[in-house]
Every structure is written in structure tokens, then in C-alpha cells.
Amino acid sequence: MSEEAQFDAIIIGGGPAGAACAYTLAKAGKEVLVIERADTPGAKNVTGGRLYTYALEILEEGLSQEAALERKVTHEQIMMLSGDRSISVDYHNPAFNTAGQPPMSYTVLRAVFDEWLAGKAEEMGAMLVCGIMVDDLIEQDGKIVGVLAGEDEMYADIVIAADGVNSFMAQKAGLIADIKQETVGVGVKEVIELPADTIQQRFNIKEGEGAARMLLGCTEGIHGGGFLYTNKDSISLGAVFMPEGLADKKKSVHEMFQELKMHPSIYPLIEGGETVEYAAHLVSEAGFRGIPQKLYRDGFLMIGDAAGFVINTGYSIRGIDLAILSGIAAARAVIGAENAAAAGARYVTELENIKLLPIMKAVDGYFDLLETPFIYDKVPNLAIDVFDSLFTVHGDVPEKMSKNIMKLIKTNGLSIWQFIKLGIKGVRSI
Numbered sequence: 081m082s083e084e085a086q087f088d089a090i091i092i093g094g095g096p097a098g099a100a101c102a103y104t105l106a107k108a109g110k111e112v113l114v115i116e117r118a119d120t121p122g123a124k125n126v127t128g129g130r131l132y133t134y135a136l137e138i139l140e141e142g143l144s145q146e147a148a149l150e151r152k153v154t155h156e157q158i159m160m161l162s163g164d165r166s167i168s169v170d171y172h173n174p175a176f177n178t179a180g181q182p183p184m185s186y187t188v189l190r191a192v193f194d195e196w197l198a199g200k201a202e203e204m205g206a207m208l209v210c211g212i213m214v215d216d217l218i219e220q221d222g223k224i225v226g227v228l229a230g231e232d233e234m235y236a237d238i239v240i241a242a243d244g245v246n247s248f249m250a251q252k253a254g255l256i257a258d259i260k261q262e263t264v265g266v267g268v269k270e271v272i273e274l275p276a277d278t279i280q281q282r283f284n285i286k287e288g289e290g291a292a293r294m295l296l297g298c299t300e301g302i303h304g305g306g307f308l309y310t311n312k313d314s315i316s317l318g319a320v321f322m323p324e325g326l327a328d329k330k331k332s333v334h335e336m337f338q339e340l341k342m343h344p345s346i347y348p349l350i351e352g353g354e355t356v357e358y359a360a361h362l363v364s365e366a367g368f369r370g371i372p373q374k375l376y377r378d379g380f381l382m383i384g385d386a387a388g389f390v391i392n393t394g395y396s397i398r399g400i401d402l403a404i405l406s407g408i409a410a411a412r413a414v415i416g417a418e419n420a421a422a423a424g425a426r427y428v429t430e431l432e433n434i435k436l437l438p439i440m441k442a443v444d445g446y447f448d449l450l451e452t453p454f455i456y457d458k459v460p461n462l463a464i465d466v467f468d469s470l471f472t473v474h475g476d477v478p479e480k481m482s483k484n485i486m487k488l489i490k491t492n493g494l495s496i497w498q499f500i501k502l503g504i505k506g507v508r509s510i
């Protein structure tokens with residue numbers, strides 16, 4: 081690359097947001113440069129493991145058919161853990177396996193998926209350079225005009241920050257402040273290799289089918305939860321913890337995660353497997369209210385995690401699909417605007433048109449629900465206690481179930497009033 085180069089757009093980051101944006105811009109004939117700090121796109125990226133594929137179809141019809149995906153999620157599972165005990169709910173809908181049926185999500189491995197998507201952008205004509213980190217933005221007369229990577233200066237009509245959560249580029253542009261610990265979770269994850277047959281047997285799934293499991297009650301009362309996804313030949317197992325709660329614990333995230341792995345209901349699922357990847361990453365938890373007040377300035381836009389586009393409802397995390405949507409919206413804004421200055425305002429309109437902002441707004445209330453501290457330990461423990469009493473048979477005359485439940489609510493340090501309040505909050509939230 082020459083020391084000075086001029087492009088229509090420079091995209092910082094080759095994750096799903098950057099790749100989708102580059103794809104759309106290049107398809108429209110724009111000269112696009114994507115700069116990715118990892119040796120290959122996705123090498124440093126972390127996801128629990130699923131993608132809602134409608135976003136790929138918006139990027140290009142038929143794209144999800146050829147995407148580098150793992151298993152179609154046909155089993156949606158929720159597991160509550162407490163001590164050595166557990167309750168599992170398995171919702172199976174074979175229609176989730178039929179093309180065109182919602183929600184059509186697939187498990188993914190980011191190193192594979194991101195490289196594939198960035199490759200598609202290259203096929204469209206985008207230029208991708210890997211192993212280079214953007215250090216700074218170049219500003220002239222109040223306008224962002226390019227980027228600085230080491231000694232190299234590169235210029236563009238518009239610079240698009242797709243550098244992920246805690247975006248340094250958005251900070252340098254003055255659009256976000258340094259990260260606040262109450263707005264992000266710390267995620268850890270292992271990819272554990274196992275033969276496909278073993279995975280299918282253990283999860284009672286057919287070839288090509290997959291399970292997505294949310295785990296509640298595995299964070300020692302800290303706001304957070306676990307996840308487990310079945311890939312073709314591996315299992316993605318991980319957990320997210322809010323840093324605020326971690327400070328009071330005497331255990332490290334690693335220790336808590338190891339305990340999760342050894343839980344009697346989890347270990348048999350991963351037994352004999354080989355850990356081939358261990359990763360840690362931040363995940364935005366603030367949802368709609370975490371979106372920065374301004375998503376652009378003259379010559380600069382932010383997309384994907386950099387703009388806080390992540391939804392956590394407790395039973396699912398969505399970030400990759402929103403990253404793709406925001407990449408498309410940004411590209412459409414750049415293509416449709418008369419000049420870079422006009423692209424910013426148009427970007428917000430495109431985010432509305434592609435339904436990203438309305439979707440995030442619609443589920444904003446989940447944030448309040450997930451702020452309820454006792455849902456992370458006392459509620460799973462109570463549910464398991466109730467199941468325990470349901471299935472325990474002995475020679476004594478059983479107590480009335482209603483009386484028993486009231487007793488269990490009390491022994492778990494809860495009250496009926498707390499449940500009424502939770503119910504009201506829940507109804508308001510959804």
C-alpha cells in the first residue's frame with residue numbers, strides 16, 4: 081500500500097458489521113478499504129454462537145444458503161442450575177429446520193464465518209488488509225478524512241468504525257466516552273471438539289440439527305448467565321458476568337467457568353472433548369439505552385458493536401444480525417447521500433428503515449427485568465426446590481403443595497410481594 085491512498089470509504093474492522101458494509105458499498109461500485117487488525121477476519125472475535133440468518137438474506141438474497149454456518153437450531157433450551165441440581169426445558173420445533181420458517185438461526189464459529197463474509201465482500205470488489213491496526217483518525221477542519229495505521233496515512237470520503245464494543249475509534253471521534261462497567265458484561269467461552277455423532281446422541285438431535293441452550297443460575301448470583309451451542313464437530317460453552325458483581329466475589333471468572341464445566345448436568349455433555357479455543361470478550365448489555373446519542377459526525381459513522389447494537393433478552397443474545405443490518409444501513413446511507421456530510425443523518429433514517437432501531441426499542445424493557453438481582457440465584461433455586469418436592473415420594477403424608485411452595489419461597493429468602501413486583505415489571509418489560 082502506498083503511504084497515502086484515497087478511497088470512497090475506509091472501514092475499520094472486518095467483523096460482520098464491517099464486512100456487510102463493505103459488501104454493500106463494493107456492490108454499488110464504491111472503492112472500499114477494510115482494515116482488520118487480526119491476521120484473518122474473525123480470528124479475535126467472540127460470539128456465544130448463533131446467527132439469525134434473516135440478516136444475511138437482507139444483505140443478499142440466497143446468501144444464507146451458502147454461508148459458513150454450523151447447525152440449524154431446532155432445539156431451544158433453557159436450563160436452570162442450582163448446586164448439583166438442574167431443570168431443563170427443551171422446545172423442539174422441526175419447522176425451525178424448514179427454509180423460510182422463522183426464526184431460522186444457525187450456530188456459528190466466528191473464525192470461519194467472519195472470514196467467509198469478509199471473503200464475500202472481497203469478491204464484490206472491496207479491498208481487505210489484515211494484520212494492520214488503525215491507530216488514529218485523521219481530522220481536517222473538523223471533518224474526519226482518513227486513518228493512521230503506523231506510518232501509513234489513508235484517506236477516504238467517509239470513515240466507518242466497525243471496530244467492535246468499546247470502540248476506540250468512536251472515542252477518538254468524540255462520539256462515546258470510555259466504557260462504563262455497568263453497561264458491559266465479561267464473556268468467557270470455550271470451543272470443545274467432539275465427534276458429530278457424540279454431539280447428536282448427547283443432545284438428541286439429528287444430523288444438521290442443533291441446540292441452543294441458555295443457562296441460568298450458574299453465576300453465583302451475579303447478573304449474567306451461561307450459554308451452550310452445538311456446532312458440527314464442537315460445542316461452544318461459555319458464560320457472561322457483569323463486572324460489578326465480580327468485584328465482590330473471591331473467585332475469578334475462570335474459576336466460576338471451570339465450576340460450570342464440571343456441573344453434573346454439563347460435564348456429561350462435554351466429557352471426552354478437547355478444548356481447542358478459549359476466549360474472553362466484552363459484550364454490550366445496555367441495549368437500546370446504550371446506543372450513543374450521536375452515531376455520526378462529518379466524515380465518520382459507527383456501526384455494529386461500536387454503536388452498541390446488541391440485544392440481550394436473557395433467553396437470547398443478538399449482535400451479529402444487528403451488526404450486519406447496521407453495516408447495510410450505513411452503506412445505503414453513503415450510497416444514497418449527496419456527500420459525506422449528508423450521509424450521517426441519512427444513516428439514522430436507514431437504521432429506521434431496516435428496522436434496527438425499532439427492533440431495539442421494542443425490547444428495551446428487558447433491561448429492567450434483567451436488573452432484578454434475585455433471578456440469577458434465588459429464582460432458579462426456588463424452581464429446582466419446587467421440582468424436588470414434586471418428585472420426592474416418601475412414606476409420610478405429603479404437605480399441601482400450596483403450603484409447601486409458600487414455605488420454599490420463604491426458605492429461599494423471597495416473598496410473594498417480590499413475585500408480584502417481578503410479574504408487573506415483566507409485563508411492563510415485554
Ligand SMILES: Cc1cc2nc3c(=O)[nH]c(=O)nc-3n(C[C@H](O)[C@H](O)[C@H](O)COP(=O)(O)OP(=O)(O)OC[C@H]3O[C@@H](n4cnc5c(N)ncnc54)[C@H](O)[C@@H]3O)c2cc1C
Nearest residue numbers: 093095096097117128129130214243244267384385399400
Ligand atoms: C460472550 C459473547 C456471546 C455472544 N453471543 C452472541 C450470539 O450468540 N449471537 C449474536 O448474534 N451475538 C452474540 N454476541 C454479540 C456479537 O458477538 C457481536 O454483537 C458482534 O460480534 C458484533 O460484530 P461487529 O462486527 O460489530 O464487531 P466485532 O465482531 O467485534 O468485530 C470488530 C472487528 O474490528 C477489529 N478491530 C478492532 N479494533 C481495530 C483497529 N483499531 N484496527 C483494525 N481492526 C480493528 C477486530 O479485530 C474485529 O475483527 C456475543 C458476544 C459475546 C462477547
